[in-house]
Amino acid sequence: MDVRKSEQIFDALGTFRIELPSWGFANTGTRFGKFIQPAAATTTEEKFSDAGQVHLLTGVCPTVALHVLWDCPDGVHSTDDIKKFAGRHGVLPGSINPNLFQDQEYKYGSFGNPDPAVRQRALQHTKDSIEIARRLHSRDVSMWFADGSNYPGTANIRQRKQWFKEVLKESHGELSPGQRLLIEYKPFEPAFYHTDIADWGMALLLARAAGPQARVLVDTGHHYAAQNIEQIVAWLLSEEMLGGFHFNDRRYADDDLTMGSIDPYQVFRIFHEIRYFEWETGKRADIAYMIDQSHNLKGKIEAMIQTVTVAQELFSKAALVDARELAAAQKNCDLVRAESLLQDAFATDVRPVIQEWRESKGLPKNPMEAFRQSGYLERITKERAARNSSNISSYA
C-alpha cells in the first residue's frame, strides 16, 4: 500500500473510538432462554474488568455504556462505586441508559403510558439517570423506549405522541449544558402492532421537540431488512441531528449479531457517508460510536475484541475513498467510476496497516491472540464458574 493511503488509515484510526456495552459481558439470551457462560460477568465491577481488558488490548474503547437498572442498583448512590470500578479497571463510564421497560409498571408503556403516575415515574427515573450521568461526567443519556401496543385500536397513537413530546421536553430541561439526550428508534419488539418511536423520522421530530441538546441514535439492527441505513445517516447528518450509533448486525430483525458479520459493506457505506459529510463541510461530525450486542453463544470478551477489530477495518477502508475524485465523478454522472471508488476502497486489505498502527501505539498487533495468551479468560472462568452455574437459564 502506498504511503499516502497508510497515512490516511493512521489518521482515521487516530480519531476512532468505540464504546462497549456493559450488558454485552453478562449472561443474556433470546426469549427462549440463555446459554450460561462460566466466564460471564456477574457484577458491575466484573463488567468493568472485562471491558478494561478489551480496552487494554485494542486501545480504542475507553468507555463503557451503563444500563441504570442493571449497573446502578442504588441509583445515584451507585456512582461512587462506579467511579472506583472505573479507576481500578481503566475504563470510564460512557453513555447512561435509563431503563423504562423492565418494571411491571411499564406494561402499557412509560412516556406514553395512559396513567399519569406511570409517566411521572418514568420522568423521575430519567431525571435520576441524568443526575447519574452528571456525577459520572458522562455526556450522553441514551433513551430507548419499548412503548407501543400489540393490537389495533388499543392505543391512542396521537395522544401518546403528545405525551412523549411533553415528557421528553421535561427530561431535556434537566440536562446540564454539555450533556445530550439521544433518542433511539426501533420498528417493533417488544410491541408487535405499533411502536411509539418506530423510525428515524419519528425520533427526529421528537428530538427536535425535546430541545437543542437532543439527537437521534441509530441502532443498525432497528431497521427492516431492505432499508437504506446510510441514506438515513446522510439525512440525519445534513440535519445535524445524528447523535450516535448502536452497532450490531442482523440477518432478519434485531438479531444482535456481531457488527459486520452479515453485511460489512453496509457498515462501510455508513462510515463513508460520515466521512464524505466531513470532507464536504469541513466539520467534524460529533457522533458517539457504540456497540450494542449481547452474545448468547460466542465468548463475550472474544466477541467484543472481534467487533472492535472489524469496526477499525471498516472505518479504515472508508477512509480510503478519495472524496475529491468521488465528488467529480458524481458531478459528471460518471457512474462506474464513482461506484468503483467505493468498491476499490472496500476491497483493500487494510489489516497490515492497522497492525502497524497498533505497534506504533504500543498495542498488541493481534489483540485476539494477545487475549488468548493473557490467561485472563482462564482466571475469570475459575473465579466466576460457580456463581454462573447457579444462574437461571429458563423462564419456567
Ligand code: PSV
Ligand atoms: C433495544 O433493542 C436496545 O437496542 C436498546 O438500545 C437497549 O438499551 C438495548 O437494546 C439493550 O437491551
Ligand code: MN
Ligand atoms: Mn440499541
